[in-house]
């Protein structure tokens with residue numbers, strides 16, 4: 581593991597690390613913000629999952645999360661959105677292949693060798709982070725768009741693994757919208773049941789009565805260009821209502837899909853996570 585960037589930031593440091601991932605069979609980069617509190621105490625970790633076309637850079641350079649992470653004593657880890665490199669399969673278009681890993685474990689050739697972002701984010705990355713940095717095992721998860729889908733699905737598939745969850749403009753029902761249909765057909769094949777295992781609304785529909793139910797915070801811009809076609813938050817509202825899952829879904833007039841929207845509300849998300857992670 582090698583540090584390739586380090587910048588003093590709000591009394592802590594914003595770093596980028598690279599390492600050879602055994603899960604993804606390629607070199608990976610991730611951003612990690614270490615708040616000032618991490619110099620002297622173990623801090624909880626918020627994992628951030630970015631959306632289509634992003635690398636580890638988008639969130640750390642555009643969201644302004646560091647001020648809030650420093651205030652609340654939370655480490656923030658932002659992985660890349662897919663496996664990377666010349667040896668990793670890719671596709672035409674921004675919504676499949678590199679930059680579009682969808683936080684699942686692919687089962688279909690040629691994707692299945694490298695595209696295992698679920699296992700990378702849930703297992704390999706936290707093990708690295710908790711061994712290398714002054715990190716506790718208290719974990720929260722959040723993300724945007726494809727990464728919002730990732731945050732919801734990783735939480736729902738791994739009860740007990742996270743103490744807090746939130747999302748910005750998430751894809752909530754990938755089996756019902758064009759981005760998800762295209763990616764799932766490639767990564768998982770045409771089997772509809774396979775897709776349901778990676779679809780937040782479908783997972784909510786089969787949630788056990790005694791399953792962990794964390795308070796879920798979701799923010800959505802009403803001027804988001806993908807709202808009606810790809811995101812469809814009303815499906816999440818219906819699924820949460822039907823399964824008795826708590827949800828605070830806030831709709832914000834005038835906000836689009838960009839990081840300007842995320843930057844406007846990231847402080848409230850960090851506070852939401854910190855309250856649970858420090859409890």
Ligand SMILES: N[C@@H](CCC(=O)N[C@@H](CS)C(=O)NCC(=O)O)C(=O)O
Nearest residue numbers: 631632633634638674725726838839
């Ligand atoms: N309009 C984009 C669609 C992809 C997109 O909007 N990506 C979002 C996540 S789904 C993003 O975070 N983009 C990078 C950024 O804004 O920094 C394109 O055609 O490339």
